[in-house]
């Protein structure tokens with residue numbers, strides 16, 4: 034018997050919710066953070082280490098995996114879960130956003146988008162139908178509609194036309210996805226910073242009917258204030274009994290503010306990418322371990338953190354291995370950052386369940402104001 038996708042909300046505090054997304058490959062505690070595993074790996078992390086940080090689900094990318102190793106090849110090899118040795122849920126982005134942000138040679142039409150690979154320059158095409166087929170071949174548990182995310186700033190006409198195209202593509206995505214018990218399809222709201230266009234998008238998506246709803250078109254340079262301005266109304270435009278996923282977000286304080294406004298799921302490359310550059314994200318704010326002041330500091334990054342980096346190594350050691358460009362430097366800081374993100378999510382879940390989110394958020398900001406340690 035295939036376990037069907039479902040979402041149960043166990044607690045609320047204001048607009049914030051905490052609950053569980055049930056999937057055929059396991060449960061996802063929400064609010065949830067999804068580490069990004071773009072090319073079938075969360076960079077510098079073994080999958081068992083990613084699980085040890087507390088992650089219940091990973092994100093993969095249609096765009097990267099269709100170029101290398103290829104969707105049909107991945108299917109022949111048993112699918113993405115077997116390929117990368119991660120047997121829990123995987124959500125895959127649908128590729129449109131990555132095409133627009135990673136390629137320059139491309140042609141956008143009603144049918145879809147033609148582009149050249151940033152890997153080897155070969156020609157490729159993505160459409161709602163092909164994106165659904167690729168995500169099926171990968172074996173993704175949560176599939177994202179194929180959409181268009183307009184670059185900001187853009188005038189209202191461009192935003193409106195792009196949103197309407199994305200809604201036509203959402204219809205085609207749903208049609209192509211078919212009825213796949215045990216798998217979920219999420220719609221993606223567009224509409225830029227325009228409340229009425231986002232309302233129209235939400236209504237159209239709800240009429241088509243999806244297992245979850247993403248808030249797209251944000252974290253594209255609009256800044257936190259404008260993003261929170263949209264989040265003051267956008268989650269409420271979406272069905273309240275389905276998961277709400279804010280794509281590409283974000284910094285710790287972005288996530289806290291978005292959870293307060295009713296968002297349930299997040300993904301961002303920040304903790305892994307910044308970890309590889311020597312930036313440690315901690316409850317007191319960011320620390321750049323390459324700074325000379327850490328060269329002889331015997332203390333851990335964060336004395337209150339239980340991750341392997343903070344348990345077994347000094348700042349001086351982390352400073353050393355970063356300066357020496359040792360591979361372990363990326364491993365340890367990525368592990369720390371992902372551990373910190375999962376601790377933050379666990380803290381948010383517990384605070385919402387206890388009806389104590391305001392106090393949690395106040396303490397979150399107070400610790401960061403206390404500054405570096």
Ligand SMILES: N#Cc1ccc(CCNc2nc3cc4nc(N)[nH]c(=O)c4cc3[nH]2)cc1
Pocket residue numbers: 126127128129130177180181182221248249250251252253280281282283301302303306307
């Ligand atoms: N380090 C680092 C770092 C780099 C980039 C970002 C911003 C990511 N923002 C973002 N990802 C997105 C993916 C998306 N996918 C789709 N299918 N649609 C979107 O509207 C969309 C919007 C997004 N906005 C955040 C942190």
Ligand SMILES: [Zn+2]
Pocket residue numbers: 334335338339340341342343344369372
């Ligand atoms: Zn740590």
